[in-house]
Amino acid sequence: MVGPAAAPRSSSTSRWGRSPVEKGRVLVLRPGGPGGPREPAAVGARIGRFRILEQLGQGGMGVVYRAMEENLGREVALKVIAPLFAHDPEFRERFTREARAQASLESAHVVAVYAHGEEDGYLYIASQLIPGGDLGQLIRSQGVPSLVEALEIIEQVSSGLADAHDAGLVHRDIKPGTCSYAGGPARCVPISPTSASPAG
Missing domain, CATH: 3.30.200.20 (Phosphorylase Kinase; domain 1)
Known part of the structure; x- marks a missing residue:
């Protein structure tokens, strides 16, 4: 059984009620x-x-x-x-x-x-689970993509948004951090209930 472990001291807390835990x-x-x-x-x-x-x-x-x-x-x-x-x-x-x-x-x-x-x-x-993390992490680590690659990513993400809309969902939190990309198809991450609304 795993017992409690001390969290690192920090001046900030989250909605989880404690500061981020130590690495590992x-x-x-x-x-x-x-x-x-x-x-x-x-x-x-x-x-x-x-x-x-x-x-x-x-x-x-x-x-x-x-x-x-x-x-x-x-x-x-x-x-x-x-x-x-x-x-x-x-x-x-x-x-x-x-x-x-x-x-x-x-x-x-x-x-x-x-x-x-x-x-x-x-x-x-x-x-x-998509290896490589989200698009925001990729941009921070490798810089902005080329124009051609950026247009391909935009087209693929737009296709995902259209599919979600056809299923009755509207994603209201699209940004690099909510898109996955690891050299293959770009994908929208699952839509959180607070960042989606029914399609009209």
Whole structure:
């Protein structure tokens, strides 16, 4: 059993209720309401059938991990929703509705959603893991793409947005950080419930 570990001191905190944890550890929340006990857990912790391998990022809505879906033996991007949202009935209803719509969406330019639900008290969405990170990371590490490459990326992302719109979803948070690109097809990442709205 993984015991609690001290988090590094920092002057900033997040909606998760603590500062970002030290490198090499991931942030996992104990089940409970907002403001309840929270603790970091070592790599290898489990949320249902998912075993956490590393933390990929943290945002206002939650934490994204690289995880192993052990019953299928595949790696996924596992987003665990922050309790501030996860315990909001209205948010949960919208999250479930939009996650179902995304899971049914088939597009070469939208990251595939494999599963969503609640395991061990954690609300999550598991999606296709794209090696290489997002477009924003690529630009920061390698500089801006050539004009030809930029136009290709724009065309592919636009195709993904059109497919999402046809499925009844409108992405309202398109930016380099929400697009994946690793030398292959550019893809929109799954649409968070707070960054999407029904297509009219």
